[in-house]
Amino acid sequence: MDAVDPIVVPDSWTQALSLPALFPSSTGVQRPLAVDVGCGKGRYLLATARKHPEMNFLGIDRMRSRIHKLSRKLTRAGLEHVRLLQVEASYALQHLLPDHSVSAFTIFFPDPWPKRRHHGRRLFCPSFLNDLDRAMTPGGILHIATDDPDYFESISERFETDNRFDAAPVFIPDADEQTDFERIFTGQGKPIGRASYTRSTT
Numbered sequence: 689m690d691a692v693d694p695i696v697v698p699d700s701w702t703q704a705l706s707l708p709a710l711f712p713s714s715t716g717v718q719r720p721l722a723v724d725v726g727c728g729k730g731r732y733l734l735a736t737a738r739k740h741p742e743m744n745f746l747g748i749d750r751m752r753s754r755i756h757k758l759s760r761k762l763t764r765a766g767l768e769h770v771r772l773l774q775v776e777a778s779y780a781l782q783h784l785l786p787d788h789s790v791s792a793f794t795i796f797f798p799d800p801w802p803k804r805r806h807h808g809r810r811l812f813c814p815s816f817l818n819d820l821d822r823a824m825t826p827g828g829i830l831h832i833a834t835d836d837p838d839y840f841e842s843i844s845e846r847f848e849t850d851n852r853f854d855a856a857p858v859f860i861p862d863a864d865e866q867t868d869f870e871r872i873f874t875g876q877g878k879p880i881g882r883a884s885y886t887r888s889t890t
């Protein structure tokens with residue numbers, strides 16, 4: 689049988705994805721979905737997918753070359769429970785992820801846009817939190833890491849003042865789960881800001 693192509697091309701770009709179509713299941717039971725936003729070269733996605741055959745995974749990145757390279761790595765690794773979507777993350781969260789479908793989000797080293805005049809380009813803005821709230825399952829988890837102290841502070845403030853989310857124990861990746869950017873930044877001796885939040889259960 690041919691290997692599954694991990695790259696998803698949605699039938700519709702204006703309607704939510706059909707998860708049963710994306711992840712066919714012989715039992716009819718859908719596994720919990722984890723979404724890695726800005727998956728990059730996929731070091732984390734590959735490692736976590738190997739460890740968690742009981743989950744389904746979706747990697748989102750807007751960069752075509754990264755999605756294609758990662759797709760080849762996933763196929764070589766025989767990881768058939770991972771899909772990739774090349775799209776703007778904010779668009780995917782707003783339009784493509786079904787309501788209350790994501791049990792775990794990881795957002796590791798989102799572009800920090802350090803210049804004040806570029807802050808509007810940052811992923812974490814009020815509407816993004818609304819989209820996370822809509823897409824996450826009740827009690828779902830979100831893990832964040834960044835090397836940028838100013839961005840970390842701004843992200844933390846947003847979540848601390850939003851009663852739809854509660855702080856949770858931070859996720860510390862195993863060595864094989866460290867992303868490419870984490871390895872670069874820790875190699876440079878930069879401190880990493882980490883935070884995790886659970887979505888409320890209602």
Ligand SMILES: C[S@@+](CC[C@H](N)C(=O)[O-])C[C@H]1O[C@@H](n2cnc3c(N)ncnc32)[C@H](O)[C@@H]1O
Nearest residue numbers: 726727728749750751776777796797867868869
């Ligand atoms: C700094 S890299 C981090 C990659 C990976 N998470 C890591 O830690 O190695 C940011 C990644 O997010 C992607 N990205 C940045 N902004 C994005 C957006 N708005 N939508 C989708 N992907 C985005 C970039 O293409 C890039 O692959």
